[in-house]
Amino acid sequence: MIAADSIEETYAQMREMLRGVVPEVELQYKAELVFEINRLKVERDALILGHNYMEPALYHTIPDFKGDSLMIARQASETDKSIIVFCGVRFMAETAKIINPTKTVLLPSEKAGCSLAESINGADVRALKERFPGVPVVAYVNTYADVKAEVDICCTSSNAAAVIESLGSDTVIFLPDEYLARNVARETGKHIIFPSLMKAADPAPDLDYQMIGWHGRCEVHEEFTVEDIQDVRQQYPDVVILAHPECSPEVVQASDFSGSTSAMTSYVEQTQAPRYLLLTECAMGDNISAANPGKEMLRLCSVRCPHMNRITLEDTLLSLQKTQYVIEVPEDIRVRAVRSVERMLAIG
């Protein structure tokens, strides 16, 4: 975060921090926005949280805390500020409202959704629970409040295996990301089935399963292929490849490391490879580059998250100026959803 008394000082700090990542002409313009956001943040007693996918001129300048979904959810639960501005997507802002309901939670864009969260609703979960009575249900945090209200516990990409193991159950329903479920099933040695992908004519599901999945996919991570990895390795044989666990199991297996967005960031910071390729939202490569000028980050920027990219400095300023867009969760849903989120936070 930048602490500066003037636009000029803000610009000077941004230049130092983002040299080689963001062109100076863009920094000159953005320094004015950053200065005004940081001034207004204090005036309005607001906390700004930033997900690792925010663009570098926003990510490195205005959030009080940055990180992966789990880290920023924790910060949202602990703050005593009056307003939380969430530089991320709707399900993250909703999670903040669920766990800290007395705060005003703002999302700078109404259009920052998520293909995983859109893939399932509360009625889908209820139907699965009827079909598999008594089986505990885990929801990836990339879901909306009506889904969180129906499940036993949430998880993020950084604690999915730990959450599943904490249940001590022979069988678990894991929603909604098909690929994350397949990756966690492999990691925990469990056999997974996908009832929602089966057709009426298919044979009855295998009886020997320990995980029941859903067919949601991240529209960004599902685009990365093993061919991408082979192409990059051919051109750069010494590259180290990191894949988010929302990528397909084939992509994850062909990579050198897989973990949450913050786990990937730490991996790059703590290792010394000639170059890295991140198979995730490309802004994260820029953010790591800015913070670690010695590291060479390759990027596949043709695949972008259209939702995370909705969050701009301009809209964040408007959000603070106009108190928009306020996130609300109906209280009857919130009180049920908070149990699954708090249970996850207690696990770590």
Ligand code: 13P
């Ligand atoms: P992380 O929890 O790893 O930050 O992931 C969030 C996300 O939406 C990845 O696409």
Ligand code: SF4
């Ligand atoms: Fe959702 Fe994928 Fe975007 Fe993450 S990258 S917010 S999972 S669409």
